Amino acid sequence: MGLRTRTKVIIGISTGVVVIAAAAVIAGPSIYANTVNGQAAAAPSLQATSSASLDAADADGTWTSQSGSYAGYRVHEVLQGNDVNVVGRTKDVEGTAEVDGGCLAKATVTVQVAKISTPESARDAYFRDTALETDRFPTATFTLTKPVDVSKALDGSKQDVALTGTMDLHGVTKAVTADAQVAVGEGGTVQVAGSVPITFADYGVKAPSLGFVTVDGKGSVEFSLDLQK
Incomplete structure (x- = not known):
C-alpha cells in the first residue's frame, strides 16, 4: 500500500470516527443507538397483500427492473455496548430475469455501490472510499447460476425460493x-x-473496529425488485 493510499485510509477512518463519536457523546450512546436503529429500514418483503396469477405463456420472456426496485446492505455494530443495526439503500439498481416454461432461467442484478446511502454521511464516505473502494469497484453484481422453478408464484402463490x-x-x-x-x-x-448473507473477509473487505464501535464481520446484501416485461 502506497503512502497516498494509507493517508486516504487514515483520513477516511478518522473522519468517520470524529463525526460518529461526536454524535454519540452529545446524544449519549444509548440514545444514539436508538436513533440509528429507528432510522434503519425494514428487511425487504413482498408488498402485495394478495398474489395474482400469470399465464405461463405471458410469463415467458425477459423481465426488467422498474423504478420501485432497490438494493443495499444491512450490518450490525456494537457502539459502547449498544446494538446498532445500519441499513444502506439505493434505487440505482438494474435487474433482468428470463423466464422459460415456469422456470427462472437467467437473472442478473447490478447495484451501483457508490450510490448506497444511510442517514450518516461520514459512514457513507468510509463505506465508499475505504471499505469497498468504489472508485475501483463501482458495482456489485449477483448472477443466477442455477435455474429455479417459480411456477407456484405464477399460479398465484407467494413462493419462497433459493436463488443459487x-x-x-x-x-x-x-x-x-x-x-x-x-x-x-x-x-x-x-x-x-x-x-x-456475506462475510466481508471473503471479499477482501475488513470490517472496521474503531475502539468504541465494532462492526460485525458478517452482514447481508438486500434487494427488492419490481419486474415488468
Missing part, C-alpha cells in the same frame, strides 16, 4: 445463495425480495 448464483463484490466473485420470495402483483408485474 455468484456475487461479484469488491473485485471478488463468490458462490452465494439468496433467500427470496416471488409473487405476481396486479397488472402482471412480478416482485422478488430477499437477501444474500
Whole structure:
C-alpha cells in the first residue's frame, strides 16, 4: 500500500470516527443507538397483500427492473455496548430475469455501490472510499447460476425460493445463495425480495473496529425488485 493510499485510509477512518463519536457523546450512546436503529429500514418483503396469477405463456420472456426496485446492505455494530443495526439503500439498481416454461432461467442484478446511502454521511464516505473502494469497484453484481422453478408464484402463490448464483463484490466473485420470495402483483408485474448473507473477509473487505464501535464481520446484501416485461 502506497503512502497516498494509507493517508486516504487514515483520513477516511478518522473522519468517520470524529463525526460518529461526536454524535454519540452529545446524544449519549444509548440514545444514539436508538436513533440509528429507528432510522434503519425494514428487511425487504413482498408488498402485495394478495398474489395474482400469470399465464405461463405471458410469463415467458425477459423481465426488467422498474423504478420501485432497490438494493443495499444491512450490518450490525456494537457502539459502547449498544446494538446498532445500519441499513444502506439505493434505487440505482438494474435487474433482468428470463423466464422459460415456469422456470427462472437467467437473472442478473447490478447495484451501483457508490450510490448506497444511510442517514450518516461520514459512514457513507468510509463505506465508499475505504471499505469497498468504489472508485475501483463501482458495482456489485449477483448472477443466477442455477435455474429455479417459480411456477407456484405464477399460479398465484407467494413462493419462497433459493436463488443459487455468484456475487461479484469488491473485485471478488463468490458462490452465494439468496433467500427470496416471488409473487405476481396486479397488472402482471412480478416482485422478488430477499437477501444474500456475506462475510466481508471473503471479499477482501475488513470490517472496521474503531475502539468504541465494532462492526460485525458478517452482514447481508438486500434487494427488492419490481419486474415488468
